[in-house]
Amino acid sequence: MVTPETPASKQSKILSIETMSLGLNIRGSTLLNDISIQVTTSGVTMILGPNGAGKSLLIKCLHGLIEPTKGRFEIALHRCSDPIPQAMVFQKPVLLKRSVMENLQFADQHSCQRTDLEQALDAVRLLEKKDQPATQLSGGEQQRLSLARALITQPKLLFLDEPTASLDPASVLIIEQLINQASQQGVKSVFISHDIGQAKRLASDVIFLNRGQVTEHTDAATFFTNPQSREAQAYLNGEIVL
Numbered sequence: 001m002v003t004p005e006t007p008a009s010k011q012s013k014i015l016s017i018e019t020m021s022l023g024l025n026i027r028g029s030t031l032l033n034d035i036s037i038q039v040t041t042s043g044v045t046m047i048l049g050p051n052g053a054g055k056s057l058l059i060k061c062l063h064g065l066i067e068p069t070k071g072r073f074e075i076a077l078h079r080c081s082d083p084i085p086q087a088m089v090f091q092k093p094v095l096l097k098r099s100v101m102e103n104l105q106f107a108d109q110h111s112c113q114r115t116d117l118e119q120a121l122d123a124v125r126l127l128e129k130k131d132q133p134a135t136q137l138s139g140g141e142q143q144r145l146s147l148a149r150a151l152i153t154q155p156k157l158l159f160l161d162e163p164t165a166s167l168d169p170a171s172v173l174i175i176e177q178l179i180n181q182a183s184q185q186g187v188k189s190v191f192i193s194h195d196i197g198q199a200k201r202l203a204s205d206v207i208f209l210n211r212g213q214v215t216e217h218t219d220a221a222t223f224f225t226n227p228q229s230r231e232a233q234a235y236l237n238g239e240i241v242l
């Protein structure tokens with residue numbers, strides 16, 4: 001399997017994620033199986049694969065929310081031994097029963113100025129709703145607030161589980177711009193999507209998962225023009241992946 005890499009000249013500040021035969025077994029079902037990947041690219045690593053492939057479970061493991069039952073993984077930042085600040089945007093938004101602004105304030109570990117918090121809400125077009133109860137936001141607005149909340153923690157590593165799944169096209173672009181901006185500021189993103197157009201716009205490299213196993217990990221250009229695995233070829237052709 002090809003492991004895409006960022007050129008050595010750019011690697012000094014790059015975060016790496018490595019899994020060694022990582023597996024997850026729950027009540028006798030093997031949900032993740034023998035996953036060995038090495039991510040050393042900057043920018044956005046896209047995880048693609050059919051429903052039920054194990055994409056969400058994999059990033060939950062990497063975010064420390066689920067303990068793998070086999071193997072292990074390491075997340076490291078070159079020349080840095082401190083814990084790496086990481087954040088996650090969940091497939092189903094989980095918000096506090098408080099106002100939009102209070103949801104941001106609760107996540108803010110850096111004592112940001114109110115103007116910074118307002119700017120963060122403005123970036124996801126939610127400033128006008130800052131005093132509304134967060135749980136009364138629409139589905140797409142809740143996803144946008146979830147992203148603002150993740151970014152306010154100033155992560156170096158960001159896991160995004162279908163963060164634009166219920167967004168209108170304009171909101172999708174806003175979110176993609178924010179992710180690109182974060183990438184330029186050195187934030188590594190691991191992004192799950194079923195939107196092939198979006199994957200093409202954002203990905204540096206693609207990990208394809210099927211039935212709990214990685215069938216390939218290739219750079220984005222190769223993945224979209226010449227996918228290596230039969231499963232990825234079928235997925236990109238809109239066929240049922242078996």
Ligand SMILES: Nc1ncnc2c1ncn2[C@@H]1O[C@H](COP(=O)(O)OP(=O)(O)OP(=O)(O)O)[C@@H](O)[C@H]1O
Pocket residue numbers: 026029031049050051052053054055056057058091
């Ligand atoms: N806690 C659990 N116990 C048992 N099975 C689980 C558990 N969580 C997830 N699964 C199963 O593991 C499989 C992978 O789930 P996961 O949520 O990772 O899929 P996914 O690739 O993210 O799919 P989707 O594209 O639909 O979001 C599914 O078949 C799911 O039913």
Ligand SMILES: [Mg+2]
Pocket residue numbers: 055056057091161
């Ligand atoms: Mg999922």
